[in-house]
Amino acid sequence: MNTGILKSPGPIKKVLVIQYSQTGQLTALTEQIIAPLKADPRIAVQVEALVPLKPFPFPWSFFSFLDAFPESAHMVPPALAPLSLKGDEDFDLVILPYQVWFLAPSQPITAFLKHPLAQRVLRGKPVVTVIACRNMWLSAQEKLKSLLAGAGARLIDNVVLTDPGPLLATFITTPRWLLSGKKAGFWGMPAAGLTDAQIRGSRRYGLALREGLLNHREKDNPPLLAGLGAVQVDPRLYFSEKTGTRSFFVWGKLLLAAGQPGSWQRVPLLALYVAFLIMMIVTLVPTSLAVQALLRPFMRQWLSKIEAQFEQPSGSSTERSHIYED
Numbered sequence: 001m002n003t004g005i006l007k008s009p010g011p012i013k014k015v016l017v018i019q020y021s022q023t024g025q026l027t028a029l030t031e032q033i034i035a036p037l038k039a040d041p042r043i044a045v046q047v048e049a050l051v052p053l054k055p056f057p058f059p060w061s062f063f064s065f066l067d068a069f070p071e072s073a074h075m076v077p078p079a080l081a082p083l084s085l086k087g088d089e090d091f092d093l094v095i096l097p098y099q100v101w102f103l104a105p106s107q108p109i110t111a112f113l114k115h116p117l118a119q120r121v122l123r124g125k126p127v128v129t130v131i132a133c134r135n136m137w138l139s140a141q142e143k144l145k146s147l148l149a150g151a152g153a154r155l156i157d158n159v160v161l162t163d164p165g166p167l168l169a170t171f172i173t174t175p176r177w178l179l180s181g182k183k184a185g186f187w188g189m190p191a192a193g194l195t196d197a198q199i200r201g202s203r204r205y206g207l208a209l210r211e212g213l214l215n216h217r218e219k220d221n222p223p224l225l226a227g228l229g230a231v232q233v234d235p236r237l238y239f240s241e242k243t244g245t246r247s248f249f250v251w252g253k254l255l256l257a258a259g260q261p262g263s264w265q266r267v268p269l270l271a272l273y274v275a276f277l278i279m280m281i282v283t284l285v286p287t288s289l290a291v292q293a294l295l296r297p298f299m300r301q302w303l304s305k306i307e308a309q310f311e312q313p314s315g316s317s318t319e320r321s322h323i324y325e326d
């Protein structure tokens with residue numbers, strides 16, 4: 001019998017969104033991006049919130065903050081509360097927002113990517129990564145790419161938002177925020193974290209993803225976010241990141257051997273390490289920036305290569321941004 005009622009065809013695209021944030025910054029950014037997808041009845045959005053069984057503190061104590069570095073750097077996954085995923089879902093797109101911890105993906109994200117269920121869900125799927133961090137994300141994205149490759153997923157886009165404050169100021173404002181919860185600017189320093197305008201402006205990525213999905217472009221015509229100024233690479237940080245990653249690796253190995261997270265055996269080594277870390281930040285980062293400024297004419301080609309490499313796949317150009325201004 002024809003009742004005259006048109007049956008809704010139901011969603012035609014299914015999107016999985018991963019969520020973890022300590023201060024709510026990354027969640028606010030993610031919400032901006034996925035709002036246009038959630039508002040469209042043709043797209044079904046499933047949000048998977050990651051919950052570490054042993055929660056990471058916020059604000060962090062000085063010791064717990066440092067104590068998170070060996071596992072972060074060596075990508076040792078913490079246990080997660082059971083996921084809502086079953087493993088047999090068939091998503092059209094996965095949106096993977098993450099924050100950087102010690103030049104690596106944050107531990108809950110690493111745990112997700114190493115989770116057997118996630119690996120089943122991710123196999124063969126297109127993934128959009130969204131990074132919100134202080135400003136050093138190059139090494140973390142390399143590591144994340146290797147985790148995605150291990151899971152058989154395809155990285156099709158990468159959006160990066162970094163704290164807009166001057167580089168050296170962020171070495172003070174970010175730890176202050178993380179260790180005290182205080183985000184506002186002080187003594188002439190800028191506020192820590194992203195600005196509201198940066199977060200609001202990220203809606204354009206959601207609008208472009210919606211358009212791409214509804215035109216089935218995620219399958220064989222990515223990236224979906226080219227021309228939207230998704231990534232700005234500061235290639236001058238590459239050298240500091242490489243050196244930092246190497247030191248995190250060596251010290252991290254020592255600390256992993258010394259004891260479990262939170263154990264007293266780590267305390268003396270961490271005290272030694274923090275002295276080394278502060279020395280590195282106050283000497284290595286400015287020295288490396290100064291040397292690069294002096295050598296810039298000779299390094300231009302090399303820096304451009306690094307820039308082009310890390311801008312992939314979404315790029316820094318902005319020619320399509322105006323289309324998605326609303």
Ligand SMILES: Cc1cc2nc3c(=O)[nH]c(=O)nc-3n(C[C@H](O)[C@H](O)[C@H](O)COP(=O)(O)O)c2cc1C
Pocket residue numbers: 020021022023024025026027065068099100101102103104132133134135136137174178
């Ligand atoms: C333990 C820890 C280590 C961090 N290390 C880095 C880092 O290496 N590079 C960076 O740019 N930001 C780093 N950050 C800042 C975070 O990426 C992020 O901007 C901040 O923690 C806010 O994220 P949220 O959304 O989880 O609140 C670190 C934060 C934490 C808590």
